[in-house]
Amino acid sequence: MAGIAALVGDPARASMLAALMDGRALTATELAAEAGVTPATASGHLGKLTGSRLVTPTAQGRHRYYRLASREVARMLEGIMVVAGEPLVRGRRTELRIDPDLRFARTCYDHLAGRLGVALTSSLVSRGAVELRDGAGQVTPSGERLLADFGIASESALRSRRMYCRPCLDWSERRTHLAGVLGAALLERLLELRWIERSAAGRAVKVTSAGRRGLQARFGVELPRESRP
């Protein structure tokens, strides 16, 4: 355990892992810039991360793309972020300094997070579509119909996967949002419908006006008006 934690415990490696949290694959040079170190140093770090199976490389031409090795790794990093984000001063509610766009809606590895992710999950739970507890989740029969109507087929291929539906703790909202295969399918469908759009860089996600209407109509999700400067 100490070995794994020590890998994350270095600031440069932590920056790299944080940058990979959106599930994308980044090149060694990009990760070096992200961590603020030279390519030589970054290469050493990536070698260690690869050796411990935290990230996996993909050679492509003269680039090497690195991505997080598994969902478990992403989940572990989220867990660390939750603890790291807690205020050190007890009793005082120190407001978290988080990019508002990121807090509003973002991807968490392969699924939705932020206010949007939490609100959507909350809606699904309150409507009895899914049940979440103790790190496990389940889709109800009515939930399957609702999801099917939305264009997410509950194929046996999906159902057979271990973690079809599971909760994930949101580090900015401190509430659970939906992860697992179902969470990934929801994100994909929302992108497909153009209800949300990935931002050019980073994990932030933008809700389109069609998405705002659709989320309200179909899921009863009331999103706060976006405050734009």
Add this chain to the structure above:
Amino acid sequence: MAGIAALVGDPARASMLAALMDGRALTATELAAEAGVTPATASGHLGKLTGSRLVTPTAQGRHRYYRLASREVARMLEGIMVVAGEPLVRGRRTELRIDPDLRFARTCYDHLAGRLGVALTSSLVSRGAVELRDGAGQVTPSGERLLADFGIASESALRSRRMYCRPCLDWSERRTHLAGVLGAALLERLLELRWIERSAAGRAVKVTSAGRRGLQARFGVELPRESRP
């Protein structure tokens, strides 16, 4: 994030945190033995863990008990263990040499302690009858009804006392049990019902067969079969 992970990244601190994963509170010396370092080194580690709110100390006499600070911390450690591939619950190395009878059930000043005390308290908390945190406690409205049914009147005289309901750290189980005026009232009532009996000498307490049935029926307390020679 790197700072938190770095704390877990040290082998000695990781051993300590792993030893605390079962929710018990251990002394500094016990944690030092667990980590295989001197008390001096352990003290430094525990100072850092406390400063970052990963563990919280509880001073009791000339001992200092340390426990994990929150559920989030336990969850984080679990996430790291999953990636590290270690078993979630490690074998306990520090075996406690305590008289089994005393450990099973005893009085702690004027209230119940030992397995019975912890189990009863745990039951009351999980049923939402009482809430314990940070050295203070509170009886919920539903808890008052439950206690009244059991024959413990929530008289204003009792309520007016400062410490009507408070947690107390159990030295044999290393978990909190119920103390305060309510804890004393519970002990008295259990004796009155002859669900428990004081032993002739010492603080040990014996559970009668009627008590075993009653505790199971009313509080859902499952007591392990007493192993008698």
Add this chain to the structure above:
DNA sequence: GCTACACTTCGGCGCGGACCGAAGCGTGGC
């Protein structure tokens, strides 16, 4: 009072590892 014990603080030692520059492979473009 004294002693025993639990724990912390202080000072100093020593190892591990993060970092960089320079050089060494590959790949791709000209």
Add this chain to the structure above:
DNA sequence: GCCACGCTTCGGTCCGCGCCGAAGTGTAGC
């Protein structure tokens, strides 16, 4: 063929921190 570029490997420096022994503080028991 050549050069440009991405990335890795190699040496060497240096800071951080884990570690301990010894001394100091506080509590419990006689």
